[in-house]
Amino acid sequence: MNQKLGIDLGERNVATAVAISKQNPKPMKGKFWSGAKIREIRGKYAHIRRNLQRKKRLDLVKQIGHKEKTIVNQQLHIIANEIIAYAKQFEKPVIAMEKLDGIRENMNGSAKLNRRLHTWSFQKLQQYIEYKANLEGIPIVYVNPKNTSKRCYRCRHVAQVNGREFRCPKCGLVYNRDLNATINIAHALKRGDGGAVNPLNSQMKS
Numbered sequence: 001m002n003q004k005l006g007i008d009l010g011e012r013n014v015a016t017a018v019a020i021s022k023q024n025p026k027p028m029k030g031k032f033w034s035g036a037k038i039r040e041i042r043g044k045y046a047h048i049r050r051n052l053q054r055k056k057r058l059d060l061v062k063q064i065g066h067k068e069k070t071i072v073n074q075q076l077h078i079i080a081n082e083i084i085a086y087a088k089q090f091e092k093p094v095i096a097m098e099k100l101d102g103i104r105e106n107m108n109g110s111a112k113l114n115r116r117l118h119t120w121s122f123q124k125l126q127q128y129i130e131y132k133a134n135l136e137g138i139p140i141v142y143v144n145p146k147n148t149s150k151r152c153y154r155c156r157h158v159a160q161v162n163g164r165e166f167r168c169p170k171c172g173l174v175y176n177r178d179l180n181a182t183i184n185i186a187h188a189l190k191r192g193d194g195g196a197v198n199p200l201n202s203q204m205k206s
Contacts, residue, residue: 002021002091002092002093002094003019003020003021003090003091003092003093003094004019004020004094004096004186004187004189005017005019005090005093005094005095005096006018006020006096006097006183006184006185006186006187006188006189007083007095007096007097007129007182007185008097008098008148008178008181008182008185009097009098009100009122009125009126010035010178010181011035011039012034012035012164012178013033013034013178014033014034014035014038014079014125015032015033015079015083015125016030016031016032016178016179016181016182017030017031017033017083017086017087017182018030018031018182018183018186019090019093019186020183020186020187027153027179027182027186029086029089030179030182031086032178033079033082033083037075038072038075038076041068041071041072041075042068042072045064045065045067045068048064049061049064049065052064073124076121076124076125076128079125079128080125080128080129080131081132083095083129084129084132084133084136084138087133087136087138088138093138094138094139094140094141094189095129095133095139095140095141096140096141096142096143096185096188096189097126097129097140097141097142097143097185098142098143098144098145098148098185099142099144099145100122100123100126100145143185143188143189144188147184148181148184148185148188149161149177149180149181149184151180151184152166152168152170152171152173152180153175153180153183153184153187154171154173155170155171155173157169157170157171161177163177164176164177165177166180166181
């Protein structure tokens with residue numbers, strides 16, 4: 001029997017994973033990957049760029065950007081490897097992730113938060129996960145992201161989310177907001193609300 005694994009991507013937790021199955025409807029073995037290291041890298045290089053721009057050393061700004069990209073991509077590879085290792089502990093795992101088309105354009109946070117989120121390599125991490133999953137024979141399915149962060153995984157009521165907890169006004173569920181979204185992603189796969197992904201080419205751009 002296939003195990004459905006939901007993977008949610010975000011800023012505080014760059015990735016959150018959880019498993020569900022027909023035999024065990026309760027979420028199993030939730031796991032978080034902190035985004036703190038990548039935030040630290042982004043902040044460090046943003047500071048360096050500002051200093052270079054003030055000194056009008058624009059020739060070095062591009063070099064700094066390449067170095068930052070390389071370091072961030074290394075972190076994303078590490079996270080993707082750990083996500084695949086997490087998936088392999090389950091029998092016949094299938095990974096579900098959100099279709100990200102337009103997701104950042106639809107964010108309703110502050111201008112500062114939106115700028116920070118635009119710097120995140122959501123699609124790059126998904127590409128690494130997909131590539132590494134294909135090497136292990138693990139299927140990837142992308143699902144509709146609508147209301148995954150706002151829907152109560154237990155009663156399916158849609159509510160506004162404030163802070164780090166999801167609080168359902170209908171059934172009273174109080175749950176980590178990232179885990180709640182991740183379970184909804186896995187449930188979307190379970191309901192068949194997505195499409196299979198074709199295998200990637202053997203070459204992965206960094």
